[in-house]
Amino acid sequence: MTAPFPTPTFTGPRLQAAIIDLDGTMIDTADDFTAGLNGMLAQLDAEETSREEVVGYVGKGSEHLIRSVLAPRFETERAQDRFDEALAIYQEEYAKINGTHTRLYPDVEAGLIAMRDAGLKLACVTNKPHRFAVELLQQYGLAQYFSVVIGGDSLAKKKPDPLPMLTAAAQLGVKPQATVAIGDSENDALAGRAAGMATLTVPYGYNHGQAIQTIKSDGIVGSLLDAAKAIAAHQSTT
Numbered sequence: 001m002t003a004p005f006p007t008p009t010f011t012g013p014r015l016q017a018a019i020i021d022l023d024g025t026m027i028d029t030a031d032d033f034t035a036g037l038n039g040m041l042a043q044l045d046a047e048e049t050s051r052e053e054v055v056g057y058v059g060k061g062s063e064h065l066i067r068s069v070l071a072p073r074f075e076t077e078r079a080q081d082r083f084d085e086a087l088a089i090y091q092e093e094y095a096k097i098n099g100t101h102t103r104l105y106p107d108v109e110a111g112l113i114a115m116r117d118a119g120l121k122l123a124c125v126t127n128k129p130h131r132f133a134v135e136l137l138q139q140y141g142l143a144q145y146f147s148v149v150i151g152g153d154s155l156a157k158k159k160p161d162p163l164p165m166l167t168a169a170a171q172l173g174v175k176p177q178a179t180v181a182i183g184d185s186e187n188d189a190l191a192g193r194a195a196g197m198a199t200l201t202v203p204y205g206y207n208h209g210q211a212i213q214t215i216k217s218d219g220i221v222g223s224l225l226d227a228a229k230a231i232a233a234h235q236s237t238t
Contacts, residue, residue: 008219008230010180010198014238015231017174018115019165019197020224021183022126022133023058024205026108027140029128030055031101032094037069039093040086046073056209059185061127061152066090091129098132099139105204111224112145118232123168127152127159127187148172160190165197180218182227186210189217200227 023029034054041048049069057068066087070079115122122145126133130151137143148171152158155167169176181192184205192199199217202224212220221227 005203005220005222005226007233008200008221010218010234012198013178014235015120015180015198016178017121017123017169017172017180018227018231019123019125019168019179019181019192020112021185021188021205022124022136023128024184024207025182025188025202026105026124026142026224027136028103028105029136030058030206032097032099033058033065035097035101036090036094037065039096040066040090041069041073043089044073044082044086046070055206058206059127059187059208061158062090062094062129063087094132099136102136104140105202105223107223107225109140109142109145111226111228112142114225114228115231116145118228118235120231121172121174122146123148123150123172125150125159125164125168125181125191129153160187160194162191162195165191165195169195169197180227180231182221182224184212186215189215192217200230202227 030051034051038048057065070086124146128151130153133151134149148168150164150168155163157163165181169179176196180198180200181188182200184202185207189199189201201212201215201217201220203212203220221230
């Protein structure tokens with residue numbers, strides 16, 4: 001069901017591309033993160049985490065996720081000493097379960113189809129490691145819609161830095177001003193805005209545990225299908 005959000009209005013040129021986030025925007029991966037982290041914590045003889053704790057940490061990459069989980073469980077110096085070990089264990093554990101405890105959000109594929117059929121070029125830009133992102137997109141049959149996939153380890157910087165967004169636009173062959181960035185968190189909006197792109201936010205993801213209304217974007221859309229409709233409305237006026 002469509003959420004009761006006002007239709008976003010864009011002031012820029014006709015859009016030629018959409019750059020879409022993965023975790024919390026297309027796929028609910030919080031339970032995968034939780035399972036991977038608990039596999040890691042068990043090997044570190046540390047207390048388990050929960051989905052509720054994890055969702056507040058999602059969106060800034062694996063390194064941030066690990067540091068955030070270690071911080072309340074170890075003294076600062078010990079947490080720093082065990083970080084490299086913890087990250088290696090986590091990546092091994094996550095590789096075992098990537099996609100096992102996930103679900104596709106409603107209207108994701110319908111939204112991608114609508115954007116593609118409207119002539120938009122599509123890229124997925126995520127702070128998730130590239131190999132895990134590609135595997136997950138393939139599992140859900142979504143890889144076919146994206147000509148570009150950039151992960152958190154693909155470049156020297158990740159979101160909220162604009163580098164991944166600018167790189168994706170360049171690889172798509174479009175100008176940033178003709179691109180819209182769609183995501184569930186402040187990092188997505190910050191990266192998109194810094195790159196000179198229009199920005200849309202979905203309300204059902206993680207956003208580091210903060211209310212969606214705290215994100216400064218061009219508007220909130222209830223789903224990717226609603227995003228496609230908002231883009232179509234903009235195209236009809238340009």
